[in-house]
Amino acid sequence: MTTIEFCNKYTPCKGGREFALNHKTMSEVWNNCRRVDWLFWILEKHKPLEKTQAVTLAIAFAEMSLKYVPEGENRPRLAIDTAKAWLENPNEENRAADAAADAAAAAYSADAAGAAGAARAIQCDVMRWIITNPF
Numbered sequence: 072m073t074t075i076e077f078c079n080k081y082t083p084c085k086g087g088r089e090f091a092l093n094h095k096t097m098s099e100v101w102n103n104c105r106r107v108d109w110l111f112w113i114l115e116k117h118k119p120l121e122k123t124q125a126v127t128l129a130i131a132f133a134e135m136s137l138k139y140v141p142e143g144e145n146r147p148r149l150a151i152d153t154a155k156a157w158l159e160n161p162n163e164e165n166r167a168a169d170a171a172a173d174a175a176a177a178a179y180s181a182d183a184a185g186a187a188g189a190a191r192a193i194q195c196d197v198m199r200w201i202i203t204n205p206f
Contacts, residue, residue, distance in 0.1 A: 101204050
């Protein structure tokens with residue numbers, strides 16, 4: 072899909088549109104984007120995440136943020152462990168992973184809010200490692 076086709080179909084924000092139009096294809100945009108929020112937006116519009124992909128990303132981002140959790144605070148690690156258990160065996164018994172994934176996503180949000188540009192770039196690399204190029 073060309074960037075013009077994508078932009079006309081999904082109407083990204085001004086900055087996203089300007090970035091996209093500097094590339095010929097959306098595959099190039101995906102490979103070069105350094106804003107994880109834009110990558111999520113692209114997926115939401117073009118190819119929404121499957122539940123296992125979303126949980127895998129939440130775990131990866133939450134684990135990256137564990138260094139900011141105060142010593143003795145175990146809830147984020149427990150949420151991550153629960154989400155991992157659901158990934159290994161997605162049944163009713165492990166259904167609590169839904170809540171765990173939400174907690175892990177919240178941890179990611181806290182990390183993302185305070186992350187420097189380099190950390191955001193790493194998040195983009197992690198995302199591209201987990202989610203193959205959708206174009």
